[in-house]
Amino acid sequence: MAGITAIAAAGPLDKTECIAPAKPGGGFDLTCKLAQAALMEGKYVSDPMRITYMPGGIGAVAYNAIVAQRPGESNTLVAFSGGSLLNLAQGKFGRYGENDVRWVAAVGADYGAVIVAENSPFKTMADYVAAAKADPTKVVFGAGGTVGSQDWMKAALTARIAGINPKSMRFVAFEGGGEAITALQGGHVQVYSGDASEAAEQIKAGAKIRVLAVMADKRLEGSLDKVPTAKELGFDIEWPIIRGFYVGPKVSDADYKVWADTFSKMMATPAYAKLRSERGLFPFSKTGADAASYVKSRVADYRKMAADFGLNVTPAK
Incomplete structure (x- = not known):
């Protein structure tokens, strides 16, 4: 237990909360519960992560709340999905863009x-x-x-x-x-x-x-495992549906690093692979700067794709 106390004393892993930006039972809930189970099983936290629900706009309400009202809460993660990133690219999150939060980790994909x-x-x-x-x-x-x-x-x-x-x-x-x-x-x-x-x-x-x-x-x-990829068949289509977490824009570099390092260690374990697989997700792991870079490039791709299809898009903010 000494290890737990030492980590928890760092701040962000004490009294943790995960916001699922939807009603219970969907993909965001699943993402939060994956983190909740893995953090507890790996003894990265001493108390189970609390999950709260903030539905609205496939993530828009939670995004706006974190940026505007709770920007510095280092112990609060918010779940996101590929759908969240697609909506960001189409300006459906209002005045905020992909550069207004700190992307912590991508923890799996469909x-x-x-x-x-x-x-x-x-x-x-x-x-x-x-x-x-x-x-x-x-x-x-x-x-x-x-x-x-x-x-x-x-x-x-x-x-x-x-x-x-x-x-x-x-x-x-x-x-x-x-x-x-x-x-x-x-x-x-x-x-x-x-x-x-x-x-x-x-x-x-x-x-x-x-x-x-x-x-x-x-x-x-x-x-x-026997189903070919579209690319294998000569069709240039990829559509990863990633799931992961971000924190508010004013979370300190040190606290952000604690989260990124914790997810890195956690996702490298067989126990995590089992929990992820049980929730129907395939391996996809990125943390810290790597996760942030991937998310921003993905939003840029969605923006271009949406424009190509004649949909509304907003410039990067």
């Missing part, structure tokens, strides 16, 4: 996936591309979320490789992945641009679907 029904005539990505090029009106894309959302962007990228203008693609927005997969199995949509972990879980639960490709830089571990 990846986009191109999914079809098990009985689909599209057995490969090449089949889908050929069909879409022959008659774009015959291919209807399904996605969770509306125009500009992560799923819409993945659908737009998938459509674009087949030569379909994303603005003219036939697209059906669903409330979430479950609805989209049901529509896929019912033949109401032909291609669903979902998430790899979601597809793996649905297949395990008996869904009659097939994954044509994953939008990762290399093949994934686990049940989808």
Whole structure:
């Protein structure tokens, strides 16, 4: 216990809090609970991390609260996702941008996936591309979320490789992945641009679907290890959906370093790998300056992509 006391005395690891910028039960909650379990299991904290919920704008309300009202709270982490970064790029977080917080760590990732029904005539990505090029009106894309959302962007990228203008693609927005997969199995949509972990879980639960490709830089571990990457098949699409944490802009360099170093040590352990995998996330670890650099380059990529697709974007702030 002496080690715990010594670390906790440093400040940021004492009476820790994780803000999940949504209602309980979603991806932000999962991200906070991963940190909560890993910090406690690794004995990096003496008391369990408190999780609080601050829904609104896929992270916008929490982002504004931390920057404007709680900028120096060194023991408060806020969960973020790839969706948060996409919204930042599109100016949906109001007057604040990617340079207004301190990005601590990326702790895992999911990846986009191109999914079809098990009985689909599209057995490969090449089949889908050929069909879409022959008659774009015959291919209807399904996605969770509306125009500009992560799923819409993945659908737009998938459509674009087949030569379909994303603005003219036939697209059906669903409330979430479950609805989209049901529509896929019912033949109401032909291609669903979902998430790899979601597809793996649905297949395990008996869904009659097939994954044509994953939008990762290399093949994934686990049940989808036989599925090729889009890049492998000659299609230049990557869509990592990272999950991680940031702190307020006025957290000191020393306290920021404590968090970054703690995550570095924690994520290098087999115990952490097990906890991450149990939550459906694939390996993706970046901390400190490396994490901040990655996040900012990702926001810049999203900004360019959104502009290419004719969506609203804001300049870097």
